[in-house]
Amino acid sequence: MEYQKENSIIEAMQLEFPEAAFTVKKARRIEVKLPSKRLYDFAVRMQKKWGFLHLSAISCVDWINDGEFELVYHFWNYDEKVLVMAKIRIPREKGDSHFETISNLWQPAKFFERDIHEMFGIYFDGSEDMEGFILTDWTGPPPMRKDFITREYALNFFHYREYEPQWLKDMMAAGEGNE
């Protein structure tokens, strides 16, 4: 049977998280959609019970049209060799959105949460370190949010060297090179 290993892992998880939606995306990749409240419990079980010792990454996606942020937690199991992507959605606020931290379980989460805080403006409550890191000299809005357009910002803010050779003018006149 295809995906036997993955399905047996899903079965064990489904027992404790009946509300979660599991799918096998391909070999060694399991996707699970969770209500955001259950994530911390899920993470605890992942680490303590199911042996997913490695937190590979936490990704954040800004679904601006839905008014939501999606947080994707990638867990890896060294023994079973399976990756579980746990997806949750939290509401997208104008200021900082808030969510609970898992950095007390996994050290690597510290970096990812700090990074998401800077780039998206999601504050992880309970994390010991939410200071600025990469963007300490940045004063604008969180840049990875979809409503921040870097091209507009850069064109307005920075000085560019003036360079308009004849070939470029000809090209622009012919209507090329706009995209």
Place this chain on the structure above:
Amino acid sequence: MNTVLWIVFLPILLFVIGTFMLGYSRKYVARIERRYGPPIQQVFYDIFKLMSKKTNISHGWMHDFAILMLLGGTLLTMYFVPVPGFHFFAQYGDMLVIMYILLIPALGMALGVGETANPNGSIGISRALMMLAGYDIPFVLTFIGFAMINHTTSMYELIQVQQAGGFAGWGLISQPLLGIAALIALQGMLGEKPFEVMVAPHEIATGPMTEMGGKFLGIMMIQHAISIVVELTIYINLFLGGAVNWFDYLLKLFILFTALISVNAVFGRFRTDDAVRFMWKIPLPLAIIGILFIIF
């Protein structure tokens, strides 16, 4: 009259020898690293460039003064170390004086670097002083042993004694333990690897030189060029039978320096504590055993 000429031209002569030796060492190391390397007169260009800098930011009068103290201490030492044909001052000051004034440059550097208030510099200078404690004690001990055999502390007389004994009279041959101990201490005194941690670029951004630019660094490089010749000369005078003439002298300088930079090229550097431990574990017992042999 002859003496006056020596006094005027000796610093210049030793400076030229020193710059070419440093240039030679850079070329030599470059060849080990499979590089072409800079021209041999490169150090001279460097010093000239530094001295012709347009701006020289100073960190107060102590900074300026300490740099002169650094150079002055080295020049003073230089006059007391006999070289072939010139031992005018050597008869007034013996080895004890030399050991004493050899410390002046290090103290001058400490004062000047302290004034720049750069933490890297302070760390570097504290390491340099620690290393000083490491290599100075074995070096002084070897000298004491030598003075005990020959019943003199004058470097000039020591040279005479060695030369009278021919090749077998050389300090390195007659007292091999002391000679080896002093050789290792000399490596530390020159600040070559593996005892280079006080000026390590990776660890502390060249330490004492961090805040030195322009003329300050230029004077430090002049001082370094003279001091390596002086330090090597001390070793030659004590253990390699001094030198009869300038050809003999330059040949011994060249061979001794090549031996030391060969070690320099293929080793990394000790940490400060390891370096001092090494100095006190190997050269120091060697020197003590050597002295015990002399006493009993």
Place this chain on the structure above:
Amino acid sequence: MSKIDEVRDYELFIGPNHPGIAGNYSFKMKLRGDKVLSAKTDAGYLHRGFEKLMEERLFIQNIAIVCRICVPDPDPNENNYARAVEEIAGIEVPERAHWIRTLVLELSRMASHLFSLGGHAATTGLYVLANWTIADRDRIMELFEELTGGRVYHIYQLPGGVRRDFPDGFGRRVLEVMDYIESRLPDYDDLAINNSLFIKRATGIGVITKEQAISWGVTGPNLRACGVAADVRKDDPYEVYDKLDFEIPTMTEGDSYARMIVRRKELVQSINIVRQIIDKIPSGPVWNKIPNPLKWKVPAGDAYVRTESSKGEYAYYMVSDGGRKPYRVHVRGASTTHGVHVLENLLAGSRIEDASQIMFSLDACPPEVDR
């Protein structure tokens, strides 16, 4: 803490302008004498906003910029990007292209390992090894130049395959370079690995235990130096690694010296892999044509792809909303753990002389942290 201790404590900035730092990065250290009490990393000097730039460019345009994320080892980026797009869009890749990609990845790993061996030795003052390995690395750079046209950045792996096939006689030249590098390895051993002074400097420095390594999220050669035989190439095979025969070298000490030995052994394994590839590579096309890239819409979906780069686990999370540009690409650089909290943990309690050695032995690559 007594009053005297308070006076003796001081702060020292190391970097961003410091040769003991790999790249443009800095720490703020709190020191007492030579001992580091605590260290705080400061990143962002290399931040270019890649993830944002990718959202504003076409799928095909991004191939040119992804390789810039990790400078010493750019190919895992290209590979990850290409594989993520292929997974979302369901593009098939010809068999030969898989083999060529594996070859490129292994060559890139070797180049990066040679670089980091030299860099690591240089932090203890052994500049000769740095000169040798970096010059030998140039032989690999020349192979890249011949194959892809670029020395450092290759822009070679496209969704659907690779850009061009081997030039004539390329396989033979690859083997020659492999023989050359293999012949140089004993010299490296004599100079650094068996050098008593280097051993003295490197053993017992920056020790990570097995448990710490797993809970700190250490990956790659650094994890294998702690005794965990985990490697994405074996555990989560991609390209043709499941068809190749190679070992995962491990050490158990977990210190700076063990990490160097692991890299040294991996060089041998990579030479072995490259030889197998040249031996077994099938013939055929190298690229399945994709639709007109300027109008190409990748269907909605997401993918998480992982690569074993020379620094550790390298992963991309890509989301497409069905448009012409990626909706979101998250880059998980291998050094996001090594360069930040692993480094902070190891530096606390170490001595200042060893700070740069610890950073180089972890092979932390700041552009991966900053992106």
Place this chain on the structure above:
Amino acid sequence: MDEKITQRSVWEKISAKLSKRSLWMLHYCTGCGAIELPPTMTARFDMERFGINPMVTPRQADILLITGYLSVKTLKRVVLTYEQMQAPKYVVGFGSCTINGGMYWNSYSTMKSLDRYIPVETYIAGCMPRPEAIIASFNELINKIDRGEANSWKDYYNNYNFYKENQEHTFEGPIETYNDIKADAALFNIK
């Protein structure tokens, strides 16, 4: 320009001839171009044969090689570093990113035109330029020093207001630099 060159005294000509043989480059990896520096420094290309050596601290350095893009955060450090260097000092902009933003032209984080912030002596185009290009540009710099044309550093002292205005615009506020450029210019008589 020609007038200025003929005005040089004999001493200045000799000085240029000798100092061009010794140029120390600050060891500061500001961007990805730093990856091509180790090959340039080490055995294969060996720039030490031209007397060019990497140096660790800005006080000792003559050349500030900007290796690639500068994020605004780095730019602040580069300005500080540049002001700490002792004149004469030469800036070499390496890679397209220093010329007009290059690949990162629309990035919110990197500056686009280096010579707005510090005076640049030569540029090396390309992404990324090869070690040969670096050596070629150093040779160009050496020739310029020999001819007495490498005087862009004086511009920083003379047109300080222009540079400071641009710096403050990009840093969105005054920058504390620890160096009083105008007082230095008066003290060391730089015209």
